[in-house]
Amino acid sequence: MTSFREFCRICKIIEETTGSLDMTGFVSELFSLVTSEELPIVTHFVMGEIFPAWSDEEVGLGPGLLLNALSRSSGLPLKEIEKIVRETGDVGKTAVKALGKASKEQVTFSSFLDSSVELSIIEVFERFRNIAHATGKGSQTSRIKHLQYLFSSASAEEVGYIARLAIEDMRIGVGEGIVRDAIAKAFNVPVASVERGYMLTNDMGLVAVTAKEGGNEALSDLGLQIGRPIKLMLAQVTPDIETAIKDLGVVAAEWKFDGARVQIHKKNDDISLYSRRLENITGSLPDIVSAVKKAIKADSAILDGEVVAIGEDGRPRPFQEILKRFRRKYNVQDKVRHIPLTLNLFDIMYLNDESLIELPLQERRKFLVASIENNDLVRVDEQLITSDSLQINNMYEQALQAGHEGIMIKNPGSPYSPGKRGKNWLKKKPIMETLDLVVIGAEWGYGRRTSFLGSYALACYDPETGRFLSVGKVATGISDEQLAELTELFREHIISESGISVEIRPHILFEVAFEEIQKSINYGSGYALRFPRLVRIRDDKSLEEVDTLERLEDMYRTQRK
Structure with missing residues (x-):
């Protein structure tokens, strides 16, 4: 079992390193050091995460609650803690300074004085998991107590990284690219295999442990899974329609709706909806869930679409109105009545236990149309296949007249590339850059x-x-x-x-x-x-x-x- 102190030692080295190649080497060393059980945790920790992006688990600790916990742990007034934050500009350094002061005055913070007391990586993770699961009356007190335990059990260096992890802001400069390359280096697998595994799972921790235990062969077996949302494919801006046609030739043109992206997962009668941030918003959109259940004829599917809030005049309502629906946890039916939504589907990534993301857009489109029965709230959007700029300009004007943002111009032969912003999808809008x-x-x-x-x-x-x-x-x-x-x-x-x-x-x-x-x-x-x-x-x-x-x-x- 690896100590959290060892994790912090390497993090400090990484934090003081400037070159990305050197940073990759140190992260790779860390991955090689820990056990298979610890590896997914460490992978997320170095990126400033506790849980993978697709998980419903969320720590939910803001700076305010963290400073409150530091105040209680150190015995210093909250205003003193806030003063230290202003001086350091870093919650990690604040924790070290505040608890360092306390350790000189309070015998309760024994670990500052006794280096034999060590937290493990798994113990730190379990405490954060307990914080994430604390709900209802008394949950704030429970969260603070878990933080107090971590602070009282940690060394001076450890409390800084615990504080940063609490608000998921590690500040050591490690992002997806460095972690991807570090996994490849640590476990001797191709970078491309790690990249593919991450695209399909949206979970770098899972990719890391798969590479460690099964190598390249196991990575190739990773795939899409219902209930585990993937990153959405993204678009670049095109200066004009003519440039897009010059770059792509024959294109697939669609309206760019003035709405919010959603990812839909269906398994038999179970429907899950995820926002662009991959948050589970199923409970906030019961009207869309019911309509999707009727519209999708397949047993299992993962689809991409855009929800639009419709006004009484039939035109889209402001974008912030949609977000009011997404954030709603209580009195949901009241919002359903006052902010009705429609869903426009434009892509399908998974159908009846088969991944479709490597198929060309035109082929995916056929599966999408065959799988959906349009109704009042859910429909497949219209698509125009052409290289005629006049036709596309007409579609563009129609979209603007209807109150939407513009059009999407896509490469009909392109695969679905999760999280990638490339030239296969282009967007044209009339507003300033x-x-x-x-x-x-x-x-x-x-x-x-x-x-x-x-x-x-x-x-x-x-x-x-x-x-x-x-x-x-x-x-x-x-x-x-x-x-x-x-x-x-x-x-x-x-x-x-x-x-x-x-x-x-x-x-x-x-x-x-x-x-x-x-x-x-x-x-x-x-x-x-x-x-x-x-x-x-x-x-x-x-x-x-x-x-x-x-x-x-x-x-x-x-x-x-």
């Missing part, structure tokens, strides 16, 4: 907006370093009503405050439009957005979908041309 950026900070407003977070700091993602890099702030395009909603939404993600400035745990994405990208030494990315404007809150998207530094650089070069 947009980026999906993560909020990393904010500022309290002035005057009548004093109680609201009013200006939001944005960041892109750098896969090379595994870090989020600032690109500027956005304050335009936000109504008073949205400010109140956003302030409440971000409150549980606040890490620290200093004056009017607030540091926010990276979690929520903004879709931001802008006039142009400029070079700037004022931001970590080296770029700034000119006249940024909030288009919509994308809390349906996951952190993996944050636009990268590479995309900013590509867009900057394109606009210069």
Whole structure:
């Protein structure tokens, strides 16, 4: 059984390493060191996760609850803990400093003084699992007690990583790419096999233990599974329809609905719905569940689609209305009546125990149409196969007139590539160029907006370093009503405050439009957005979908041309 202290030792080395190749080597060493039982846990831990993305288990600890637990564990007032956070800007360093102070005064924190007391990796995981399963009356107290136990049983170095794991923000720069390469190196399997296994399972921990125990042959046996959602295939922006046709030739054109992506899993009469972030939203959409059950003629299937909120005029309602349905846990039927939804299906990845993702889009389309019986709430969307730009432009105008975003232009011969954003799927919208950026900070407003977070700091993602890099702030395009909603939404993600400035745990994405990208030494990315404007809150998207530094650089070069 491997100690958590050993895990932390290697994490510290990784954190102090800058080169991705060296980091990969250290992660590989860690994977080789642990047992098969510990390997899936460690794989997720180094990526700043407790559970795989598809799992219904969720730790659910915000910075507020963590600081409360640190206050109780250390005996320091909460305001003192908050002061330390402002000084360090890191919950891990805060935990070390706070509990270090306590260890000098309180004999209860024996492990700071006795190095023979060691937590195991599995014990830390089980405590987090207990936290995730704590529900109902007294659940907050129970969660804090589990954190107190971990803090009181940990060494000074360990408490820092426990605190970071608690809010799933490890800050050591390890992302999917490094973990993928480390698995391949540790267990002598092809990187491509690891990549394929991850695409089909959306669980790097499962891929790691499969590679360790069965090698390349076992990895090749991994496949789609009902109840385990996979990442959705993504699209790039095309500047115009003519360019898309030039790149792809004959294309499959479809409306780009102004809605939210959903992944549908069916096994006999059991239906599960998952959001773009792979959260289980089945209980929030009983109307869609019932309609899907009637529409799908297959015994088992995994499908891709878009739900749209429909107004009384038959036009799509604002995107945020859909998210109100997704977030609803209570009084669901009331929302069903007030925010009716329809589901438009456009792809199928699995049918009657067979994976279809490697088939061309045109072949998958045939299976989709044959498997669905359209009804009032569920239908297969219309698709046009052509290389005629006039026909596609007509479809584009029809989609806009109906109140939707534009069109999708797809390669009819393309496979379904989970989580990949490539040229096989292109989107054409009439609005300014947009980026999906993560909020990393904010500022309290002035005057009548004093109680609201009013200006939001944005960041892109750098896969090379595994870090989020600032690109500027956005304050335009936000109504008073949205400010109140956003302030409440971000409150549980606040890490620290200093004056009017607030540091926010990276979690929520903004879709931001802008006039142009400029070079700037004022931001970590080296770029700034000119006249940024909030288009919509994308809390349906996951952190993996944050636009990268590479995309900013590509867009900057394109606009210069």
